[in-house]
Amino acid sequence: MATGVGRRGSKWLAAARTPLGACSIVLLTLVVALAVLAPILWQDRAFAVDTDAIGQGPSGTHLLGTDSLGRDILFRVLVATRLSVTLAVLATVIGVTVGLVLGALPSVLPRAAGRLVISVVTIAVAFPGLLLALFFAVIFGVGTHGAVLAIAFAMAPSFARLAQTLAASVVGRDFVSAAKVAGVGRIRLLVRHVLPNIGEPLVVNATIGAGAALLAFAGLSFLGIGVQAPDFDWGRLLNEGLDGIYLNPAAALAPGVAVVLAGLAFNLVGEAVAGVVGVRTRSARIGRRSVPAAGTAAAEEHGDDALLVVENLQVAFPRPSGWTVPVRGVSFTVRAGEAVGVVGESGSGKSLTGLAVSRLVETPGVVTADRLEFAGTPLLTTPERELRGLLGTSLAMVFQDPMTSFNPTRRIGRQLAEVSEQHQGLPRRKAFERAVGRLRSVRIPAAERRARQYPHEFSGGMRQRAMIGMGLMGEPRLIIADEPTTALDVTVQRQLLRLLARTRTEGDTAILLISHDIAVVSQTCDRMLVMYAGRVVEDLLTGDLAAGPRHPYTRALLAATLELDTDRAEPLTVIPGRPPEPDRVPAGCAFAARCPAATDQCLVEDPVLESVTAAHRVACWHPQEDAAPERAREAVTAGGAE
Amino acid sequence: MSELMFDAVSVRYGGRRGLTAVDQVSLTVPAGQVVGLVGESGSGKSTLARAAVGLAPVSAGRVLLGGADVRGLPRRRPLQLVFQDPYSSLDPRMSIGESITEAMPRGAHRGSAGRRAEVARLLELVNLDPDRAATLPGHLSGGQRQRVALARALAGRPDVLIADEITSALDVSVQGAVLNLVRSLQRRLNLSMLFISHNLAVVRYLSDQIAVMYLGRIVEVGPAEQVLTDPQHRYTRELLAAAPSAHSSLFDGDLGDLADTEPADPHHPPSGCRYHPRCPIGPLVHVDRTVCVSEDPAEGAARRRHRAACHFTASDLAPTAIPRGGSAS
Numbered sequence: 001m002a003t004g005v006g007r008r009g010s011k012w013l014a015a016a017r018t019p020l021g022a023c024s025i026v027l028l029t030l031v032v033a034l035a036v037l038a039p040i041l042w043q044d045r046a047f048a049v050d051t052d053a054i055g056q057g058p059s060g061t062h063l064l065g066t067d068s069l070g071r072d073i074l075f076r077v078l079v080a081t082r083l084s085v086t087l088a089v090l091a092t093v094i095g096v097t098v099g100l101v102l103g104a105l106p107s108v109l110p111r112a113a114g115r116l117v118i119s120v121v122t123i124a125v126a127f128p129g130l131l132l133a134l135f136f137a138v139i140f141g142v143g144t145h146g147a148v149l150a151i152a153f154a155m156a157p158s159f160a161r162l163a164q165t166l167a168a169s170v171v172g173r174d175f176v177s178a179a180k181v182a183g184v185g186r187i188r189l190l191v192r193h194v195l196p197n198i199g200e201p202l203v204v205n206a207t208i209g210a211g212a213a214l215l216a217f218a219g220l221s222f223l224g225i226g227v228q229a230p231d232f233d234w235g236r237l238l239n240e241g242l243d244g245i246y247l248n249p250a251a252a253l254a255p256g257v258a259v260v261l262a263g264l265a266f267n268l269v270g271e272a273v274a275g276v277v278g279v280r281t282r283s284a285r286i287g288r289r290s291v292p293a294a295g296t297a298a299a300e301e302h303g304d305d306a307l308l309v310v311e312n313l314q315v316a317f318p319r320p321s322g323w324t325v326p327v328r329g330v331s332f333t334v335r336a337g338e339a340v341g342v343v344g345e346s347g348s349g350k351s352l353t354g355l356a357v358s359r360l361v362e363t364p365g366v367v368t369a370d371r372l373e374f375a376g377t378p379l380l381t382t383p384e385r386e387l388r389g390l391l392g393t394s395l396a397m398v399f400q401d402p403m404t405s406f407n408p409t410r411r412i413g414r415q416l417a418e419v420s421e422q423h424q425g426l427p428r429r430k431a432f433e434r435a436v437g438r439l440r441s442v443r444i445p446a447a448e449r450r451a452r453q454y455p456h457e458f459s460g461g462m463r464q465r466a467m468i469g470m471g472l473m474g475e476p477r478l479i480i481a482d483e484p485t486t487a488l489d490v491t492v493q494r495q496l497l498r499l500l501a502r503t504r505t506e507g508d509t510a511i512l513l514i515s516h517d518i519a520v521v522s523q524t525c526d527r528m529l530v531m532y533a534g535r536v537v538e539d540l541l542t543g544d545l546a547a548g549p550r551h552p553y554t555r556a557l558l559a560a561t562l563e564l565d566t567d568r569a570e571p572l573t574v575i576p577g578r579p580p581e582p583d584r585v586p587a588g589c590a591f592a593a594r595c596p597a598a599t600d601q602c603l604v605e606d607p608v609l610e611s612v613t614a615a616h617r618v619a620c621w622h623p624q625e626d627a628a629p630e631r632a633r634e635a636v637t638a639g640g641a642e
Numbered sequence: 643m644s645e646l647m648f649d650a651v652s653v654r655y656g657g658r659r660g661l662t663a664v665d666q667v668s669l670t671v672p673a674g675q676v677v678g679l680v681g682e683s684g685s686g687k688s689t690l691a692r693a694a695v696g697l698a699p700v701s702a703g704r705v706l707l708g709g710a711d712v713r714g715l716p717r718r719r720p721l722q723l724v725f726q727d728p729y730s731s732l733d734p735r736m737s738i739g740e741s742i743t744e745a746m747p748r749g750a751h752r753g754s755a756g757r758r759a760e761v762a763r764l765l766e767l768v769n770l771d772p773d774r775a776a777t778l779p780g781h782l783s784g785g786q787r788q789r790v791a792l793a794r795a796l797a798g799r800p801d802v803l804i805a806d807e808i809t810s811a812l813d814v815s816v817q818g819a820v821l822n823l824v825r826s827l828q829r830r831l832n833l834s835m836l837f838i839s840h841n842l843a844v845v846r847y848l849s850d851q852i853a854v855m856y857l858g859r860i861v862e863v864g865p866a867e868q869v870l871t872d873p874q875h876r877y878t879r880e881l882l883a884a885a886p887s888a889h890s891s892l893f894d895g896d897l898g899d900l901a902d903t904e905p906a907d908p909h910h911p912p913s914g915c916r917y918h919p920r921c922p923i924g925p926l927v928h929v930d931r932t933v934c935v936s937e938d939p940a941e942g943a944a945r946r947r948h949r950a951a952c953h954f955t956a957s958d959l960a961p962t963a964i965p966r967g968g969s970a971s
C-alpha cells in the first residue's frame with residue numbers, strides 16, 4: 001500500500017514539474033488568490049466614484065483608465081474575479097450533479113424509464129450548449145440566478161452522456177456482475193462500484209467544464225442577461241468597456257484577458273490532472289541512462305543454413321528506479337524451414353523475444369544484442385528504411401488477437417492485397433487476386449466471397465487464418481507466431497496448428513512458435529526453447545521431451561501440465577513459489593528459490609546455457625540425469641503455489 | 643447442500659431475429675457432486691452459468707435450486723459464481739477484505755469485528771495470509787486474485803458453486819494449485835459444483851460427471867470416465883482428439899476437408915443435428931444420412947447412452963477405437 005501511495009505522490013510531483021503542470025498551478029493559484037483577496041483589498045477602490053476622471057484612458061493613477069462613472073477599471077476587473085469564478089464554479093457543480101444523476105438513473109431505474117432518460121439526454125446533447133444556455137436563461141429569467149441555472153442545465157446533458165458512457169463500460173466488467181451475484185443492491189452497486197471507478201475522468205472533465213462555464217457566463221452577462229447592476233462580473237465589464245472601446249481599448253481588453261486567463265487556468269489544470277490519473281496518458285520522460293551491460297554468452301556454432309541468429313539478446317525498459325530487464329541475454333538460432341517453439345509462463349520474456357526479433361519493441365524499450373541477424377542482415381544496425389522491405393516480405397507475424405492486427409473498417413482482401421501493392425509493386429487487381437489465392441491456401445472456405453468481407457464477419461479461427469494468409473502475401477522465410485491459438489477452441493486450435501505445419505513444409509518457411517502450452521509446442525515444433533525469467537534455460541529437441549528434459553524447471557512445467565491421463569486420485573503437481581519480478585532477479589540461478597535440486601552454488605552463481613549434447617543445451621549447475629521424467633508429485637503444502 | 647437443476651432452460655437475446663444462446667438445456671448437478679461442462683466458445687456454457695445466477699435472462703424453462711425456482715429466492719442466494727478473469731472480477735478500488743465482506747449475508751456476522759474474523763477465516767480457507775485483507779487487488783498475482791474470488795464466493799455461504807473457466811487465465815504452474823484448492827474446498831464443504839471449462843483435462847480431473855455442449859445444446863452427458871473413454875457423440879470424440887498433448891501428433895485422425903469447416907453461426911443454427919456441417923460421420927460424408935439434416939437428434943436422446951444427441955451414436959455402430967491412445971486411464 002505504502003509504495004502505491006508513494007508512487008502516486010511522486011507522479012503528481014513529476015507532473016507539477018512539467019511545463020504544463022507548472023503553468024496550470026501558477027495560473028490557478030493566481031486566480032484563486034485574486035478571487036479570495038481582491039474584494040477584501042480593493043473593494044472600496046473598485047466602487048469609488050471619481051467624477052473628475054470619467055472615461056479616462058490609462059494614466060499613472062488609473063493604470064487601465066476609468067469607466068463612465070470614473071471608477072478604476074483595473075480594480076474593478078480584479079474585484080470581479082470572485083463573482084465570475086464563483087458563479088462559474090457554482091454553475092459547474094450544479095451542472096455536473098444534475099448530469100451525474102441523469103447519467104446514473106438508467107442503471108438504477110426500471111428498464112423502460114431508463115430508456116426514456118437516455119433518449120431525453122441524447123436529444124439534449126444534440127443542441128449546441130450556448131443555444132441551450134440562452135434558452136434556459138430566457139426561461140429562468142434575467143439575472144444571476146437564472147444565468148447560473150441556465151448554464152448548469154446547458155452543461156448537464158453532456159455530463160450525463162459522459163457519465164452514462166463511462167458507467168456502461170464499468171457495468172460491463174465482471175466485478176459488477178460478481179457484486180450482483182453476491183446480492184448487492186442497485187444503489188450500493190452504483191455508489192460503491194460504479195461511481196468510484198468513473199470518478200477520475202469525471203473530475204477532469206468537470207474542471208475543463210468550469211472553464212467553459214466561465215466563458216459562457218461572461219457571454220450571458222455581456223448580452224445583459226447575466227449579472228445585473230450594481231453587481232458586476234467580467235462579462236458586464238466587457239460590455240461596459242465595449243461602449244468606449246475607441247476612447248479606451250484597455251477597458252474592454254482587460255476583462256477579456258481575465259476571462260481568457262481564468263478559462264485557461266481551469267483547462268490546463270484539467271489537462272494536467274488528466275495526465276496524472278491516466279485519462280490521457282503521457283509517457284514520463286526518462287533521462288538517458290546507460291543500459292545495463294548484458295553478461296557474455298558463449299558464442300554458438302551456426303550452420304550455413306541459419307536463418308535467424310540471436311546472440312545475447314537483451315530487452316530493457318527504464319523504470320523510475322532503474323532498468324528492468326525482462327529479456328536477459330537470449331541466444332538461439334533458427335535454421336531455414338525449421339520449427340522452433342518458445343515455451344514459458346507469463347513474464348518469462350518469450351513474447352518480448354519475438355517482438356525484439358521482428359523489431360517491434362516500442363520505445364522506451366531498448367533492444368541490444370551481440371548479434372541479431374535475419375537472412376544475413378543485421379537487424380539492429382541496418383537503417384529502418386532498408387529493413388522495412390526485407391521484414392515486410394520475408395517475415396510474418398501472427399499475434400494472439402488478430403482483431404487488433406486488422407483494420408476493422410476495411411475488407412480483408414484489400415488489406416492483404418495492400419501488402420503486395422506496397423512491397424512487390426503489384427497492380428491493384430493482381431494484388432487482390434493474389435490475396436484471394438492466399439486466403440484459399442490457408443483454407444478459408446469460399447475465399448472469393450470472404451475476401452470482400454470485413455474482419456468482424458470472420459470467426460476467431462478464420463481471422464487467424466487470414467492473418468497467416470496476410471503473412472504469406474510476401475514470400476516469408478520466417479513466421480513468428482505469438483500465442484496464435486490461445487484465444488481459440490481446441491478443435492480450431494488443431495486446425496490452425498496443422499495449417500502452420502503445412503505452410504512450413506510447402507514453402508520451406510521457418511516457424512518460431514511462442515506459447516505457454518508445452519503440449520502445443522511439442523506437437524508442432526522440432527525444437528523448443530524453454531524460457532524462465534528472461535533466459536533460455538533449456539534448448540532441446542521435442543523428440544527428447546519424453547526421454548527427459550534436463551532442467552528442473554522444464555521437468556516441473558511438464559509435470560504440472562494436466563493431461564487426459566493425469567491421476568485423479570492424487571493432488572496436482574504444482575511448482576511452489578513464483579517467478580522473480582523482472583527488476584528483482586536474484587544473483588544466482590533465477591529458479592533457485594523454487595528448485596528442488598538447488599545447492600549453495602546455485603544461489604550465488606548464475607548458470608549459463610551450455611551444450612550437453614549436440615542438440616541439447618541446458619543452463620543448470622545440476623542437470624537432472626535420470627531418464628524418464630517420472631511424474632512424481634512433490635509433497636506440496638496446499639498454499640505453496642505462487 | 644442441495645442440487646442445482648436446469649429444467650429445459652433457454653436463453654434468448656434480442657428480438658425475433660435474435661440469438662438462442664442456450665436452447666432447452668436440462669442438466670442436473672446432484673448434491674455434493676461436481677459436474678463438468680465442456681464446449682467451445684459460443685456453445686452457451688457460460689450463458690448457462692450466468693442464467694443460473696440471474697445475469698442472463700431465462701426465456702423458457704426453470705432453474706431449480708434444491709427444488710425451488712431461483713427466481714423466487716431472495717437476492718442473496720446460496721448459489722455463487724466464480725468468474726474467469728480474476729483481473730476484472732475484483733473491484734480495483736476495493737480492498738480484498740471489503741470485497742469479501744460485501745458478499746456476506748446481511749446480519750450473519752455481528753459487528754465489524756465479527757465480519758473481520760470471517761474475512762480472516764475465508765482468506766485462510768483459500769490459503770491466503772489473513773493479514774492481507776487490506777490489500778488492493780492490484781498488488782496480487784493472478785492466482786492470488788482467483789483465490790480471493792473464491793473466498794468471496796464462499797462468503798455467500800453457497801450450497802452450489804459455479805466455476806466459469808476459473809483457471810484459463812492462469813499460468814500452468816498456478817493452475818494446479820487453484821484446482822487443488824477447488825477440489826479440497828468442494829470436498830470439505832460438500833459443495834455441489836458446476837465446473838465449466840474448455841479444457842477437457844481440467845474438467846476430467848475435477849468432475850464426477852461430464853456434460854458436453856455444442857451450439858446451445860447439451861449433446862452428451864454421463865459419468866466422467868465413461869464419457870471420456872467411450873464417447874457416444876462424435877463431437878465429444880473430436881474434442882478428445884483435439885486436446886493438445888505432449889505425446890500425440892497433430893495429424894492423428896485427419897478429418898480431410900471437414901477439418902477446415904467453420905464453426906456454425908449461432909444466429910442461424912443448422913437444421914436437424916446442429917453438428918451436421920462438421921460431423922465426419924454425418925451427411926457430408928455419408929450421403930444417405932439425410933436424417934441428420936431433417937430430424938433433431940435431441941428427440942429420443944434420453945433413451946440413448948449418455949443421453950447422446952446423435953442418430954448414429956458410437957454404441958449403435960461397430961465399436962471403434964478411441965481416437966487417442968492413452969486417453970483412458
Ligand code: SF4
Pocket residue numbers: 551552553589590591592593595596597598599602607619620621622623
Ligand atoms: S542451477 Fe541450481 S537452482 Fe538453478 S535449476 Fe539448476 S539445480 Fe536448480
Ligand code: SF4
Pocket residue numbers: 875876877915916917918919921922923924925931934939951952953954955
Ligand atoms: S446426428 Fe448425424 S450429424 Fe449429428 S452427430 Fe450424429 S451422425 Fe453426426
